[in-house]
Amino acid sequence: MNGRRRGLAIAAFAAALLLIASDTVAASNVATGLQDEGRDLQVPTWLYLFTGGAAVGASGLLAMFVTDRRLIESLHAWRRSAAVGEPITRPLGYVIGALTVVGLVFVVYVGFTGPSVANANLAVLAVFVGGRAGLVMVSYLLVNPWPAVDPWRALSRVLPSGFLEYRDRWGVWPAVCGLLAIIWVEIVFPVNTAPRTLAVAVLAYSASTLAGAVLFSPSTWFRYGDPLGVLFRYYGAVAPIQRTDEGVELVLPGAKLRESDAIDGLSGVAFVVLLVWELTYSGFIVVPAGIATVEFVVGFGVPPLATYALLLLAGYGLFVGGYWLATRYAKRLAETYVTDEHLAIRFAPPLLGIAAGYHLAHYFTFFVSLLPSFVLTLGSPLSPPLPPLTLVLPGWFGYLDVTFILVGHLLAIWAAHAASFAIFPSRLQAIRSQYPFVIVMILYTMISLWIISLPTAEPVFVS
Template identity: 50%
Template sequence: MSGAAKRSLDVPTWLFLLTGGGVIGASFLLASFVTDRAFIRRVHEWRRNRTIPFERALVIGGKTAGVVGVCFVIGIGFFGPREATRNAAVLVVWAGWWSGYTISTYLIGNAWPVLNPWRSVATVLPSLERSYPERFGAWPSVAGLLALVWLEVVSPVADQPRFLASVVVGYTAVTLAGAVAFGSETWFSTVDPISRVFRYFGRVAPLYRADGTLGLRLPGSGLDEAKFVTSRAEVGFIVAILWVTTYDGLVATPLWRRVAVPLVEAGMPAYPLYAAALIVGYLAFAGLYAVAVRYSKRHARTYVDADALAYRFVPPLLAIAAGYHLAHFLGYFVKLLPALGGALSAPLSPPDPVAIVLPAWFGGLELAFVILGHLLAIWIAHAAAYDVFPGKLQAIRSQYSITAVMVVYTMVSLWIVSQPYATPPFVS
């Protein structure tokens, strides 16, 4: 069910990647010329707020739609057609929700607190209100996100409707049990990985909800808040968001096939291989960011704690993750829209699926999304540096290593997006 159309480059790959990395480096140089703190503050603090009309009705409608939606997915998953491309449950989850809805969270705004069906159900269940161990922090959500993406890659959850429905039932049971044990507010704000993904992506979006009003801000400005990230676990989760989208694309490249096939043929089990690649890649991304933060502290010659710098400079990675997610999933969403519409029109006996053939220029649009996400990240990090450091030269120097890491992330993302799709081996 997942994948992208094959793309080809009219220029040498090495030149293409260097150009993309060069664009990010050049954008840092251009951003460095903007040193007016008042101007930066005005840009990031610009807001417009309006009262939400019919808010109560919208909330009730959203909660109802969420609960009905998850029941629909479970029911059609178990009793609908067995073919993934004709089953509305599979299409709703992967094309409609994980692709289309996720895109809306960072392009428009995050409505998941209202739509979340598990939260709606949990609020009417009794709660044991057990104390959540503070030492765990957000780490369970990091493990949960990595586990969900590993399951999506190695299992038939995207190809077998019955299996998908079973996974949704299992996730429902675990989520509601956790909400009952620790309270719905604690569970969905701290532990639940899906809620955290959408909440963080919502910070990239221009629309947000606050105190009964609908607010409008410039895209990405919601990431530039001093107390947005306050723990190493939250840093780890943002790095995980960036990595799992990269991983999902990486295992569908010809390079991964050339690496994985000989290892499995030599006797290495496929599932642990994919898990090892997921964990090693995550640790590499996290380690690269940690090194960048240490060099940021050194170059800035500051007494500000390294953890404090890590908290302030990690939110821009969400802009990078959003740009790459858009590049990776927009084409998939557009191609399957007709099939999704047909399956929803007759869930038990849908018509033969129809897919949109994307034009050749669409590949260039995907590459542009990656670049735009990185450019936004450069600006957000630049603004954060001017908020942290009193000196202009300190602020600029602090971004040397952060920008270098972003260049590396850019080149990896561009390389993956530019590769022809290859079905991941040894998974079903």
């Protein structure tokens, strides 16, 4: 590629970023109850969305200039290992496990007996601020902490297990179904505003996940069947610190995303796409277009609870269908005998970069604003200070949301680029195979930017 084309690509990418940065708005997520009134864009919406898509497309073009296999391999193979002996980790694991079990029991207790104000109730703050936001962010920004702090995993160690065999063909499909159920429950029931409802939901989840661990085995269930276990494990593939059999190793962020073993076959592809869709869905149903869609469907006599389930499954089907269509076209453009299934599995891990960017955009502001209330409530969980202390953040925090989304997409594009060079022996095949996936990522970007550009309200019929 000549210098002129490279210069034009860089200029287009920079211009796109500048246009987006001048007209960003804060993200919102119904699962947390955080609402934002939105802001009027100073440029037409079509231009705002076009520049967002152009930024991702230009970054894809820039990545394609890097065709040195040795350079790509050196970046993804770089690591620094540190051994951590079992004599240290085993007793520490038992101590942390005991503490998290006590914490789980206390969360349920406070949910039933604590303050009715959600932002002052430790159960709500622990689940949504500490877990849904904080721990998940740690899992892709630093290291996956869930195996060490999972209270259900710790409880399962003292229970009998292994009554049934977990079939290989099931993959992580139980986790896909479980995560769909969790998303639906977060929308249609007031788990983020009614502590008692949340306590009941935590008990129900505890019963189901412990039943899975007992029927099969804890090691199998928490790796394949438990939705939270799979969610944290997949997000952890983005992190710069990776767990190994010997201890831990430091890698470049997202280095593992070019590896096929980052996910579990086609069921893992479905789970990755669901991680991208669930944050898009929870944002969509609280913006005017989503609210109007819900009202339209309910107008035909469909019950609200069923309407939210139908929209969840329909949108998920569209996202899966779009990804599968990209896989088919990638095979055609690359003119390869590599199967569709293999391409789908190899190109799915990069989408975890997009999911991480979406999650950070949706939850970072929420986490920072409610962190003081969480800390104060930890000090006095049964009689927390009222009213709850919530930080009022400066307006420039809104600029971070689009930044997180774009960085996630850039990481995904580079990981897909590296994966293509690991799959195909020909440089031309590797580059051409990326075109459909870049288009899909551009569409994901434009949809997410459109959603965060709109004002938000409570979801209708279930508030």
